[in-house]
Amino acid sequence: MFKKLTLAVLAALSTAALADINVGVSVSATGPAASLGIPEKNTIALLPTTIAGQKVNYIVLDDATDPTAATKNIRKLIGENKVDVMIGSTTTPNSLAMMDVAVDSETPLISMAGSAIVVEPMDAKRQWVFKTAQNDAHMATAIVQHMTDRKVQTVAFIGFADAYGEGWYKEFARIAEARKLKIVASERYQRNDTSVTGQILKIMAAKPDAVLIGGAGTPAALPQKTLKEKGYKGLIYQTHGVANNDFLRVGGKDVEGAFLPVGPMVVAAQLPADNPVKKSGLEYVTRYEAAHGKGSVSSFGGHAWDAGVLLQAAIPQALKKGQPGTKEFRKALRDALESTKDLPAAHGIFNMTPNDHQGFDQRARVMVTIENGNWKLVK
Amino acid sequence: MRRQLPLAVFIALLAAGPLLLPEFSITLLNYIGLYAIVAVGLVLLTGVGGLTSFGQAAFVGIGAYTTAWMTTAHGVSPWLTLSIGLVVTAAVALFLGFITLRMGGHYLPLGTIAWGISLYFLFGNVEFLGGHTGITGIPPVSLFGWEMKSGRDFYYLIWLVVLLAILALRNLLDSREGRAIRALKGGAVMAEAMGINTPRAKIVIFLIAALLASISGWLYAHLQRFVNPTPFSLTQGIEYLFMAVVGGIGHVWGAVLGAGLITVLKQWLQDWLPQILGQSGNFEIIVFGVAVVLILQKARDGLWPVILRLLPAPSRQRAVPQAPALDRRPAPPAGTLLLEANGVTKRFGGLVANNNMSLTVRAGEVMALIGPNGAGKSTMFNCISAVDPASEGKIAFLGASTASLAARDIASRGMSRTFQHVRLLGQMSVLENVAIGAHLRGSRGALAAALRLDRAEEQRLLAEAARQIERVGLAEHMFDAAGSLALGQQRIVEIARALCSDPCLLLLDEPAAGLRYREKQALAELLRRLRGEGMGILLVEHDMDFVMGLADRVVVMEFGEKIAEGAPEAVQRDPKVLEAYLGGVE
Amino acid sequence: MDLQILLLLGQDGVTNGAIYALLALALVLVFAVTRVIFIPQGEFVAYGALTLAALQAGKVPGTVWLLLALGTTVALLDGVRLLREGRFRKLPPLLIFNVGIPLLCAGGLFVVPPTQLPLWAQVAVSMLLVVPLGPMIYRVAYQPLASASVLVLLIVSVAVHLALIGLGLLFFGAEGSRTPAFTEISFELAGAPLQGQTILVIVASALLIIGLYFFFERTLYGKALRATAMNRTGARLMGIPPALAGQLCFTLAAAIGAFSGILIAPITTIYYDSGFLIGLKGFVGAIIGGLASYPVAALGAALVGLLESYSSFYASAFKEVIVFTLIIPVLLWRSLTTKHVEEEE
Numbered sequence A: 001m002f003k004k005l006t007l008a009v010l011a012a013l014s015t016a017a018l019a020d021i022n023v024g025v026s027v028s029a030t031g032p033a034a035s036l037g038i039p040e041k042n043t044i045a046l047l048p049t050t051i052a053g054q055k056v057n058y059i060v061l062d063d064a065t066d067p068t069a070a071t072k073n074i075r076k077l078i079g080e081n082k083v084d085v086m087i088g089s090t091t092t093p094n095s096l097a098m099m100d101v102a103v104d105s106e107t108p109l110i111s112m113a114g115s116a117i118v119v120e121p122m123d124a125k126r127q128w129v130f131k132t133a134q135n136d137a138h139m140a141t142a143i144v145q146h147m148t149d150r151k152v153q154t155v156a157f158i159g160f161a162d163a164y165g166e167g168w169y170k171e172f173a174r175i176a177e178a179r180k181l182k183i184v185a186s187e188r189y190q191r192n193d194t195s196v197t198g199q200i201l202k203i204m205a206a207k208p209d210a211v212l213i214g215g216a217g218t219p220a221a222l223p224q225k226t227l228k229e230k231g232y233k234g235l236i237y238q239t240h241g242v243a244n245n246d247f248l249r250v251g252g253k254d255v256e257g258a259f260l261p262v263g264p265m266v267v268a269a270q271l272p273a274d275n276p277v278k279k280s281g282l283e284y285v286t287r288y289e290a291a292h293g294k295g296s297v298s299s300f301g302g303h304a305w306d307a308g309v310l311l312q313a314a315i316p317q318a319l320k321k322g323q324p325g326t327k328e329f330r331k332a333l334r335d336a337l338e339s340t341k342d343l344p345a346a347h348g349i350f351n352m353t354p355n356d357h358q359g360f361d362q363r364a365r366v367m368v369t370i371e372n373g374n375w376k377l378v379k
Numbered sequence B: 001m002r003r004q005l006p007l008a009v010f011i012a013l014l015a016a017g018p019l020l021l022p023e024f025s026i027t028l029l030n031y032i033g034l035y036a037i038v039a040v041g042l043v044l045l046t047g048v049g050g051l052t053s054f055g056q057a058a059f060v061g062i063g064a065y066t067t068a069w070m071t072t073a074h075g076v077s078p079w080l081t082l083s084i085g086l087v088v089t090a091a092v093a094l095f096l097g098f099i100t101l102r103m104g105g106h107y108l109p110l111g112t113i114a115w116g117i118s119l120y121f122l123f124g125n126v127e128f129l130g131g132h133t134g135i136t137g138i139p140p141v142s143l144f145g146w147e148m149k150s151g152r153d154f155y156y157l158i159w160l161v162v163l164l165a166i167l168a169l170r171n172l173l174d175s176r177e178g179r180a181i182r183a184l185k186g187g188a189v190m191a192e193a194m195g196i197n198t199p200r201a202k203i204v205i206f207l208i209a210a211l212l213a214s215i216s217g218w219l220y221a222h223l224q225r226f227v228n229p230t231p232f233s234l235t236q237g238i239e240y241l242f243m244a245v246v247g248g249i250g251h252v253w254g255a256v257l258g259a260g261l262i263t264v265l266k267q268w269l270q271d272w273l274p275q276i277l278g279q280s281g282n283f284e285i286i287v288f289g290v291a292v293v294l295i296l297q298k299a300r301d302g303l304w305p306v307i308l309r310l311l312p313a314p315s316r317q318r319a320v321p322q323a324p325a326l327d328r329r330p331a332p333p334a335g336t337l338l339l340e341a342n343g344v345t346k347r348f349g350g351l352v353a354n355n356n357m358s359l360t361v362r363a364g365e366v367m368a369l370i371g372p373n374g375a376g377k378s379t380m381f382n383c384i385s386a387v388d389p390a391s392e393g394k395i396a397f398l399g400a401s402t403a404s405l406a407a408r409d410i411a412s413r414g415m416s417r418t419f420q421h422v423r424l425l426g427q428m429s430v431l432e433n434v435a436i437g438a439h440l441r442g443s444r445g446a447l448a449a450a451l452r453l454d455r456a457e458e459q460r461l462l463a464e465a466a467r468q469i470e471r472v473g474l475a476e477h478m479f480d481a482a483g484s485l486a487l488g489q490q491r492i493v494e495i496a497r498a499l500c501s502d503p504c505l506l507l508l509d510e511p512a513a514g515l516r517y518r519e520k521q522a523l524a525e526l527l528r529r530l531r532g533e534g535m536g537i538l539l540v541e542h543d544m545d546f547v548m549g550l551a552d553r554v555v556v557m558e559f560g561e562k563i564a565e566g567a568p569e570a571v572q573r574d575p576k577v578l579e580a581y582l583g584g585v586e
Numbered sequence C: 001m002d003l004q005i006l007l008l009l010g011q012d013g014v015t016n017g018a019i020y021a022l023l024a025l026a027l028v029l030v031f032a033v034t035r036v037i038f039i040p041q042g043e044f045v046a047y048g049a050l051t052l053a054a055l056q057a058g059k060v061p062g063t064v065w066l067l068l069a070l071g072t073t074v075a076l077l078d079g080v081r082l083l084r085e086g087r088f089r090k091l092p093p094l095l096i097f098n099v100g101i102p103l104l105c106a107g108g109l110f111v112v113p114p115t116q117l118p119l120w121a122q123v124a125v126s127m128l129l130v131v132p133l134g135p136m137i138y139r140v141a142y143q144p145l146a147s148a149s150v151l152v153l154l155i156v157s158v159a160v161h162l163a164l165i166g167l168g169l170l171f172f173g174a175e176g177s178r179t180p181a182f183t184e185i186s187f188e189l190a191g192a193p194l195q196g197q198t199i200l201v202i203v204a205s206a207l208l209i210i211g212l213y214f215f216f217e218r219t220l221y222g223k224a225l226r227a228t229a230m231n232r233t234g235a236r237l238m239g240i241p242p243a244l245a246g247q248l249c250f251t252l253a254a255a256i257g258a259f260s261g262i263l264i265a266p267i268t269t270i271y272y273d274s275g276f277l278i279g280l281k282g283f284v285g286a287i288i289g290g291l292a293s294y295p296v297a298a299l300g301a302a303l304v305g306l307l308e309s310y311s312s313f314y315a316s317a318f319k320e321v322i323v324f325t326l327i328i329p330v331l332l333w334r335s336l337t338t339k340h341v342e343e344e345e
Helices: A003-014 A034-044 A067-079 A092-104 A136-149 A163-178 A197-205 A218-229 A245-255 A264-270 A278-292 A299-319 A327-338 B004-020 B023-048 B056-073 B078-100 B107-125 B151-173 B176-186 B188-193 B198-224 B234-247 B252-277 B284-298 B304-310 B377-384 B407-412 B430-436 B446-450 B455-472 B487-500 B517-532 B544-550 B568-573 B575-583 C003-034 C041-056 C063-085 C088-111 C119-130 C133-145 C150-172 C196-218 C220-230 C232-237 C242-264 C275-288 C294-314 C316-337
Strands: A021-027 A054-062 A085-088 A109-111 A129-131 A154-160 A182-189 A210-214 A235-238 A259-262 A366-371 A374-377 B141-143 B146-148 B337-348 B351-362 B366-370 B392-397 B415-417 B505-509 B536-540 B553-558 B561-566 C186-189 C192-195
Touching (some): A021 A034, A034 A278, A067 A085, A067 B023, A085 A092, A085 A299, A092 A109, A092 A129, A109 A299, A136 A235, A136 A259, A163 A210, A182 A197, A197 A218, A197 C294, A218 A235, A218 A245, A245 A366, A259 A264, A264 A299, A264 A366, A264 A374, A278 A299, B023 B056, B023 B198, B023 B234, B078 C316, B107 C275, B107 C316, B146 B151, B151 B446, B176 B188, B176 B430, B176 B446, B188 B198, B234 B252, B284 C133, B284 C150, B337 B536, B351 B561, B366 B377, B366 B544, B377 B505, B407 B415, B455 B487, B487 B505, B561 B568, B561 B575, B568 B575, C003 C041, C003 C196, C003 C242, C003 C275, C003 C294, C041 C150, C063 C088, C119 C242, C133 C242, C186 C196, C192 C196, C196 C242, C196 C294, C220 C232, C220 C242, C232 C242, C275 C316
Parallel strands (some): A021 A054, A085 A109, A109 A129, A154 A182, A235 A259, B366 B536, B505 B536
Antiparallel strands (some): B337 B351, B337 B392
């Protein structure tokens, strides 16, 4: 399964002919964000190695969820591998750390991180930065909408004590306040804590109508399991970070009934035939599961796939204006990325503008619930 | 001069680096420099001072966050924030040092882990510091309008700091204060008895290490132009220690080597492992861990000592230091009562080691304290020199009670001692060991030493040490490592060290043990001369011929109590003494 | 905060504290005998739990391959030496222990699908796969450095920890696992629900601690270990080889670690890197016990568990800040009240 990637890496290191397009990738394949980074890394291996007749080399490096390592990686990729475009990184801090280097060398950067601050507010620096993951705010709005529809008035939050939990809490709190939702408790826990009993007891003492768990992957199961164990009866929401099979495996029956917003690809097969994302979403799911087994796909891999989708659309245009490896090509690539229009991808439809370098709209999220150990589309 | 050659080549290569090397090598060198600055501090703190700290990354964080916040939120100039960061770091380090440096043994490393973790999570939870996400848009450092935006621009600044730090540290270690710091690891007992304020010396090195870390943090923030808590976590704190140990924690240059090696090794693994193994799993960290274990198995003192063997042999200083003599304290006239111990009792739990012991020593006499093994003689010594104060009883030195004094205060009043178990710093030369004795006769501190403003005083201290070494007859060993001498000679070095402090009362614990007949005669001759100069000498010794030929008065102890006192001939005839020595065979 | 919450938090703290206490005991043991601060202790927790989870998921746990590789390395290292010294009689046990048993385990896993085994057998197989790693790691990583300084041994520990973390990620992936509960019983205690598994953790820990006490007091090996801990040179003079003592205590430490992991796997999710923080908190307990006293270490560990539980209720974001800030005065107090011998250079 790694063959393709290895070949690409080997090719890049040995020849790296000037005419090839070099794509640098930095993902957090180890460290705290490894469960996000690994599917992204796996997905890069599935991306096409020829675009518009040009050979594309992907050079993948691991940044161990450390911004310093991410900066080293991008400097290396730009300095040694002369990459034309960067994909990365997995987390918000790592992406922010890479931003300055990307701008200084005028290389477009496509981040896969969640927080909107990677691309907002638009300024001279962020002109070179694009982002494939839905903004946290985008997802949080869906949750708040779903809550208010169900007459939820008080809500408690428990999330990771890291950038992921923090980003979610900020966005969620802002939107909830605007919609007159009262946040009655806000707790934090460590990704690999062995117990969240204290936090859950505090939340239950506040008697919220709903609880939002701001965690990613299997660690997000622990608060929900503890809530169930302590007899919590209200609504439980999760974030799109949990959308992988391991979460269902670890959560078991205790996570049944949780609501969460996800990119459409997670439930691509259940989407109505007229949904514009169905085809592109299914394509990714099929490709990934063919390589890694049924049920192996996760929403994070989709962000890496979408970065590939963006490039496949933008590179042909950029090639008209310059040769890969040149400053002109990178500039043209940036311009082409910024003018992406109506591009269906795994997570939604991209419509970039000079002010919006994320480019998704309502079509990039659906609410799902967990039913019989599966993701089930709501409505 | 040949010794300086590798250094000159190294600096020349460094200077030429940006002109020759590709961009990414410069990036790596920049990070190596940043790590080296912290690791150099650890060499001082852990390698030399023996205080293990896992918390240095937190100090890097303080430096980085101070500048990140002040430059982004308040637009303060980075040069100003550097000094503010140093002040903040110093304040935090003093506070933490004040608490944790009192801990001994394994409590200290865990203490550093504890505040290291606490500070890390504080960074992540403080709203205005950007929380876990961090602070972006930190401005680059500019100097006279030259913006150091690229790695190449920053390179010289980083390596200038590295070299300055190393230079300052080497100067410091080769000074009065430096000897005090090096004495910490050998044992606070000896250092204190030589008048060194060990808690203060610990704080000094803790502070220096923290400030170096803070500077590294400032550089990091402006190189990276982004900070979040991750690089300041416990993991990174461990990594700094890692670098220092692998490089060679006993050597300043080991820090640079370690920082370089670890950084390059990681990079190399990232580049080549996927090719060698044919797939891109995450094998880097596994191979990295195994590699470090292997390195340490082959070179447990780190790699720098290995390299050192390849470099030209150090040209040890051979010239005997010459300088005007130091001022001497006014000697009390012969016959003055120097020491008076009355009813001294020392208990260890239920065990009474000394019971109601009394003795006096006058200026210009040799007083011998004898008794069978385990009679409590060394315990009595420790009570008198306050190395291990008495449980009960009065001890007066020069007419003043020493009850509330620490060992170093008593030393400063003119009492000096040797130890039954030799306490020398084996790696250091005899000259340097003896110069520790002169600690109280100098006053220049760490800053003066780092800037080499202490040379005149230093020369006088070393000259004094050299004189004392000549006096005890070890001139030909002056520049040898103390550990390489025979045990008997090491005892003599201890005497020279004690003499170096210009004492009026000298406490000698079994000075003649391990000496040959000739050497014993020479020692006796020396002691007679000292007595003639008006010094009071309290002597513990087993060699009866030696004692009886030398002592003016003798006190005999058995089972912690005094059983006889008087002139040597009288004591020798005392039936109780005879019983003690014949009954309990020596 | 009402009584019920107080009780529940206490119960939570004691459960975690029990695990920390077990690890603290192992750390004290390893340090006393070998002067190694055994940071990888935590990895054994993760390996134990995740190996069991992998067996239950019907996968072949990666620890099998590690066991084979390490076993072969040990056999090679010691085998060459034995051959050179002509001590052929010692060869068969060496080979059986280091290569034979791992091969048997690996083979057995392919013949009998582990999912069909009863729970106790799965636990036994997991222990069999993980525990021998302890003495093997001692032989390969630490034994050549047995006389090095505490600091060097500590750095070796960090390196071993990094390698094991990397292997853990490779074997088990980034996502965590849970195992089914050993018991589904649940009680009510003062109106608060009390899971049977929680009681099991506490009881098993207590039993294990008592068992260790008897091991040290009553058995020959236990006494030998205690002797080595008190005086290494003396023990060697009495005919206790330090290498044997080292391997023995690493076996015990690995067993305690793996067992702790298996105990808590049903009540929490364990990740490949869970071990470090759990181990660190055990380490805190061990240090409070001065790396010498077993009962104080266990108490210290329980204290950490309780502190953690209550601070996660009051201010969860600052939990680690509170826990680690509060232990500083404890450390200071312990340091000032215990007399420690100065380490000679």
